[in-house]
Amino acid sequence: MENSTIPRLELETFANEGYKVPLLDVQHYPVNSSYFVIHNRDEYPVKDYISPHRRKFYKIFHMTAGTGILTIGLHRYEMGPNEIAFLHPDEIMSWQTTSAETGGHFCLIHPAYFGHDAEHLLNLFKQYPSFETDKSVIQLTDAQSAAIKGYFENMYREDRGTSGDKKQAILLQLQLLLLESQRAGKNRVTTPVSEGYRYIYRFLSLLETSFQVKERDSLVKLKTAAEFADQLYIHPNYLNSLVRNHTGKTLREHIQDRLLHEAKSLLVQTDWGINEISDGLGFSGQAAFTSFFKKKAAISPSAFRKNATATITT
DSSP states (O other): OOSSOOOOOOOOHHHHSSSOOOOOOOOOOTTTTOOOEEEEEETSOOSSSEEOOOOOEEEEEEEEEEEEEEEEEEEEEEEOOOOOEOOTTTTTTTEEOOOOEEEEEEEEOOOGGTTTHHHHHHEHHHHHHGGGGOOOOOEHHHHHHHHHHHHHHHHHHHTTTTOOHHHHHHHHHHHHHHHHHHHOOOOOOEEOOOOOHHHHHHHHHHHHHHHOSSTTOOOOOOOOOOHHHHHHOOHHHHHHHHHHHHHHSHHHHHHHHHHHHHHHHHHHHHOHHHHHHHHHOOOOOHHHHHHHHHHSSSSSSSHHHHHEEEEEEE
């Protein structure tokens, strides 16, 4: 194991001096989620969580009340009313609520939602400067915040309506939202993240890049907790304690959860056979994969696929 350039702290010292936040639940978006999701934060309060790579959704959220700490990549923002944030699909992000009060909206947009008739808007999203991690949060005036609240309310109403052209209406509101935010042009200043968050960020980054099953002949080499720690140049016990203390799960549990999430994604989003998925995920055989899946998900892989497919088509 090579020497690390990152300062080492005794665990007790680190716990007292760094990363003083509640437990962050590691959340993956559902594998069969809709391509467009919008919620009112009053009715759908956001809990403290951390979301790793490959969310596959652009996320925009607007705050009209309350406060919280948003971290995107290694950039930390202390957010409050009259602010809007833009999150790129490829970035690890976390949220910590710091007030009982809450207000505003958030929406998730999968790139596939735009379709061929709105490729220009998808290109706008790809080039929009506020999806960069150091420019993600914009401070709004009262008038700008009121306008953006109106766009969100229009999208919320259209999404729950039955109009045949509701998608076009939603896309129009999204474009107006981007324009209004760009006119504000006042990016919030970021603050450094703690050393502990850097470790967790790097572990989740490594964990995500270890699961890139995109083709039938792609093979995942399953790694142990010790191998992940070795890549970070720190002792496995130290990394395990750090991750467990701040996510509530051990390294091994995170590895298994990520493996299960990838298995679910492949079952829902591909037509691969169970044996092909088993091989791609590095299992010794289909029986071992089925046993792992049933133990973690309380359902067989074939039954999960059947249920998920029925949900999508109804």
